[in-house]
Amino acid sequence: MTSVPLPPLSAALAQYRPSAAATLRFRTPSSAPGVSASSSTRARRFSVIASAREMPWPHVLTVAGSDSSAGAGIQADIKACAALGAYCSSVITAVTAQNTVGVQGIHAVPEKFVGEQLRSVLSDMSVDVVKTGMLPSAGVVKVLCESLRKFPVKALVVDPVMVSTSGDTLSGPSTLATYRDELFSMADIVTPNVKEASKLLGDVSLHTISDMCNAAESIYKLGPKYVLVKGGDMPDSSDAIDVLFDGKEFTELRGLRIKTRNTHGTGCTLASCIAAELAKGATMLHAVQAAKKFVESALYHSKDLVIGNGPQGPFDHHFELKSPSYKMGSLQKFNPDDLFLYAVTDSGMNKKWGRSIKDAVKAAIEGGATIVQLREKDAETREFLEAAKACVEICKSSGVPLLINDRVDVALACDADGVHVGQSDMPAWEVRRLLGPGKIIGVSCKTPAQAEQAWKDGADYIGCGGVFPTTTKANNPTLGFEGLRTVCLASKLPVVAIGGINAGNAGSVMELGLPNLKGVAVVSALFDRERVAAETRNLRSILMKNAYSRS
Numbered sequence: 001m002t003s004v005p006l007p008p009l010s011a012a013l014a015q016y017r018p019s020a021a022a023t024l025r026f027r028t029p030s031s032a033p034g035v036s037a038s039s040s041t042r043a044r045r046f047s048v049i050a051s052a053r054e055m056p057w058p059h060v061l062t063v064a065g066s067d068s069s070a071g072a073g074i075q076a077d078i079k080a081c082a083a084l085g086a087y088c089s090s091v092i093t094a095v096t097a098q099n100t101v102g103v104q105g106i107h108a109v110p111e112k113f114v115g116e117q118l119r120s121v122l123s124d125m126s127v128d129v130v131k132t133g134m135l136p137s138a139g140v141v142k143v144l145c146e147s148l149r150k151f152p153v154k155a156l157v158v159d160p161v162m163v164s165t166s167g168d169t170l171s172g173p174s175t176l177a178t179y180r181d182e183l184f185s186m187a188d189i190v191t192p193n194v195k196e197a198s199k200l201l202g203d204v205s206l207h208t209i210s211d212m213c214n215a216a217e218s219i220y221k222l223g224p225k226y227v228l229v230k231g232g233d234m235p236d237s238s239d240a241i242d243v244l245f246d247g248k249e250f251t252e253l254r255g256l257r258i259k260t261r262n263t264h265g266t267g268c269t270l271a272s273c274i275a276a277e278l279a280k281g282a283t284m285l286h287a288v289q290a291a292k293k294f295v296e297s298a299l300y301h302s303k304d305l306v307i308g309n310g311p312q313g314p315f316d317h318h319f320e321l322k323s324p325s326y327k328m329g330s331l332q333k334f335n336p337d338d339l340f341l342y343a344v345t346d347s348g349m350n351k352k353w354g355r356s357i358k359d360a361v362k363a364a365i366e367g368g369a370t371i372v373q374l375r376e377k378d379a380e381t382r383e384f385l386e387a388a389k390a391c392v393e394i395c396k397s398s399g400v401p402l403l404i405n406d407r408v409d410v411a412l413a414c415d416a417d418g419v420h421v422g423q424s425d426m427p428a429w430e431v432r433r434l435l436g437p438g439k440i441i442g443v444s445c446k447t448p449a450q451a452e453q454a455w456k457d458g459a460d461y462i463g464c465g466g467v468f469p470t471t472t473k474a475n476n477p478t479l480g481f482e483g484l485r486t487v488c489l490a491s492k493l494p495v496v497a498i499g500g501i502n503a504g505n506a507g508s509v510m511e512l513g514l515p516n517l518k519g520v521a522v523v524s525a526l527f528d529r530e531r532v533a534a535e536t537r538n539l540r541s542i543l544m545k546n547a548y549s550r551s
């Protein structure tokens with residue numbers, strides 16, 4: 001079984017940005033329907049509609065029930081798709097009266113009228129992905145299957161909603177049979193939680209990851225291309241572990257278990273996020289990873305929210321709108337361009353030149369370092385922590401991210417922006433679990449396999465070296481340009497080159513022209529020198545010349 005923790009918040013958020021291809025085009029007021037138009041206005045209206053067709057918005061149709069509390073159902077689906085940059089149309093199968101306490105009533109929409117809604121949307125709008133939620137009767141499932149046969153879409157995501165988070169039944173046994181017999185064979189993915197998986201398989205008991213794998217395999221045999229069994233309800237784990245099965249391989253997806261009462265609508269949201277990512281063109285594994293990351297981040301940011309008086313509250317799908325980085329115009333906590341000039345400290349070198357860590361960091365920032373790492377191999381923990389706290393202040397006030405080498409404990413204690421780890425340090429997924437989704441994690445990689453693992457583990461960037469021989473790190477293999485190129489080409493993450501880089505050779509590294517090679521990380525060329533600020537400034541101007549000559 002492969003183990004795939006989630007990609008980092010920044011990587012996931014980057015995917016949430018609507019691409020240029022997803023830019024909505026609005027009708028001008030003069031072309032609004034029902035307004036009589038001159039021929040030139042008509043021509044303009046036609047061209048607006050035609051160009052909108054050329055540039056479609058990723059489109060998810062949700063077929064689900066309305067939740068009056070807006071935490072789950074249709075309302076959650078629309079919010080989730082909007083947050084991920086997909087348009088979401090809706091076919092309502094039932095109207096529920098519910099709140100944070102439970103479900104007080106269900107009013108099913110007549111099957112014929114569900115069919116009418118489906119025809120309205122599918123016959124007119126270019127729907128990419130259909131996502132299903134509450135399907136209250138076998139008749140509704142049949143009507144949906146007929147509509148999908150008549151109007152095929154690119155993908156079908158089936159969230160087999162049977163019981164609400166409050167424990168109320170939302171669809172009965174005859175519906176289950178129709179799911180199994182008719183809908184699953186049309187589905188690209190089915191996303192049951194352990195309770196739903198158990199019900200689908202005749203109330204089998206599911207207690208372990210191995211049980212979840214067996215359940216995924218059994219559901220797979222009913223016809224879907226992928227099965228995601230969600231383990232959020234499983235006890236005894238600090239991680240939320242889901243199992244994805246594609247008919248051949250089981251992939252264990254780890255996420256953080258966020259302690260909060262606000263979990264109402266997580267299943268609907270996850271399935272809608274998968275649908276939105278598929279509509280944007282993602283592969284299934286990426287769609288599921290991005291969806292999990294979104295739900296995890298939303299729960300994390302909403303964990304203390306109080307809406308309603310019951311035991312299960314809704315969460316905020318649009319948490320990003322409130323983040324300071326969003327308000328400053330950027331959705332990302334980590335900007336890969338920050339890797340441009342990466343200053344990595346060395347206490348031995350700074351001591352030799354009579355400088356404190358704090359003065360060394362100040363000077364590097366003054367010279368234009370864009371990110372700093374404290375790599376203090378010999379410092380006592382207490383002394384290191386004090387210096388790190390002072391550096392955090394300096395870096396915060398300059399807007400330069402500060403990472404700690406190896407020491408997750410120190411990073412947590414000083415509230416650094418992140419941690420850099422190597423292949424023999426704590427695994428990146430464990431670092432992510434400890435630091436949470438909002439911090440930056442860098443991983444040293446020398447091979448494509450390590451780069452792939454770093455991405456799976458939720459790293460934000462890769463440090464690749466030694467590009468040249470170095471005396472700063474003992475017994476460090478030299479990869480040369482070819483090694484660096486191989487890792488960069490294999491990496492889905494931004495890369496910073498390291499090892500023996502200085503003002504004399506930095507230009508040649510950047511001249512490799514590798515799109516994800518974002519900069520150079522340097523120790524001795526800055527800190528084993530008398531004038532740190534001047535050396536940094538000089539290196540920066542060399543890198544800048546190279547960057548401008550390439551653009």
Ligand SMILES: Cc1ncc(COP(=O)(O)OP(=O)(O)O)c(N)n1
Nearest residue numbers: 405420421422423444463464498521
């Ligand atoms: C940016 C950057 N890249 C690579 C390393 C090396 O990390 P690691 O392999 O863990 O070795 P140590 O630095 O811990 O000796 C790095 N620190 N920074």
Ligand SMILES: Cc1nc(C(=O)O)sc1CCOP(=O)(O)O
Nearest residue numbers: 465466470472499500522523524
């Ligand atoms: C810390 C470190 N990591 C490396 C790697 O190859 O992963 S090379 C290295 C030392 C870099 O120091 P200098 O800039 O003085 O050569």
Ligand SMILES: [Mg+2]
Nearest residue numbers: 406421422425
């Ligand atoms: Mg290390």
